[in-house]
Amino acid sequence: MKNIQGYQDQFGELTTLISVPERGKFGNANYRGNYAGEVLAKLVRFLQANGIQRPYIYDPMVGGGTSRDVAAALQLPHIVDDIHNGFDVVNDDFHDSGFDLTMLHYPYWKMIDYAADLPKELQGKDMSRMEWREFIEAVSHVNYKAAAHSRYVAVLVGDMAVKGGIKSIQREMAWPGQPVRHIIKVQHNAMSYRKQYTGKFIPIVTEHLLLFRTDYRQGGEMWILVPAQYKKIDIDAYVTWKTAVKNVIKQLGEITPATVFEGIKQRFPVKLQKTNTPEATIRKTLQQLEADGSIRRTTRGIYEVA
Structure with missing residues (x-):
């Protein structure tokens, strides 16, 4: 990345692409999912x-202690907590308000079981064990809480590979306040580097660092971008009759209203269900294609590709 023009040269150290190869001395190096302390240090220098x-730092999911160690090394006021201290980030009150920066580094959903060594009463509260939709709702709720307590909110999350695709926290969570920057962070020493993949698998080697400004003030209001909604769509509703007929006639030896009707019946059956006059619609569509020059009439009611 040193060869990328503009990367950490004339623009300074914090750009929309950051790389911290060494995790540094901050936090417990043996704690899985720990992030490099230089990430928080860069955000502090930006503030x-x-x-x-002297930004007031809060991290309610401090894990291996990175945020605590960075804030202490920089002699900044800070509060940290974690589920291993009995703190339920989703339901418990944050310990103060008026923070300058809340650092949120969420669990790697289903990848790491952070609750394995917790008392039973806390295991059910750990976000890493939630179902995906519940997890995203919890992430969004914590984002709201952070925005209500802090001038800036930083969220560091990665995408997770699942069968057939990814689960993306940053895409589905609520965005609290005004996005300042969406920063891509290169992952170093991730588990994916130690695996051998077969086929055409695309390893994930980046994370998302999102910085939001909340314009925090007590009793104030704030606009947020709510999570994406899951819904099924009717594919045929987005395919016009003209497109459907053009698709069908490519496979026909003889183009007539009857042969097109059978082709639509096989390939786009929903279109027949949603019109009371399919034969008339097909005839009209064939006339439109003739006018466009896509097909030409050979005899009455019979066409060929132009």
Whole structure:
């Protein structure tokens, strides 16, 4: 990445692409999912460059202690907590308000069981064990809480490979406040580097660091971008009659209203269900295609591809 023009040169150290090859001295190196402390240090320096000289830091899911160690090393006021201290980030109250930056590094859903060593009463509250929809709702709820307590909110999350695709936290979670930047962070020493993949699998080697400005003030209101909604769509509703007929006639030796009707019946049956006059619609569509020059009439009611 040193060869990328503009990367950490004339624009400074914080750009929309960051790479921290060494995890550094901050936090417990043996804690799975720990992030490099330099990420938080970069955010702190960004806030300082924008007039917040001693930002008040909060991390309610501190895990291996990275945020705590960075804030302590920089001699910044901070509060941290974690489920291993008995703190339920979804349901418990945050310990203060008026933070300058809340750092949220969510669990790697289903990839790491953070609750395995917890008392039974806490295991059911751990986000890593939630079902996906419940997990996304919990992430969004915590984002709202962070925005209600802090001037800036930073969210560091990765995508997770599942059968046939990915689960993307950043895509589905609520975005709290004004997005300042969506930063791509290169992953170093991830588990994917230690695996041998077969076929055409695309390894995930990046994470998302999203920085939001909340314009925090007590008693204020804030706009948020709500999560994406899952819904089924009727594919045939997005395929016009003209497109459907053109698709069908490519496979026909003789193009007539009857042969097109049978082709539509096989390939686009929903279109027949949603019209009371399929034969008339097919005839009209064939006339449109003739006018476009896509087909030409040979004899009455019979066409060929132009």
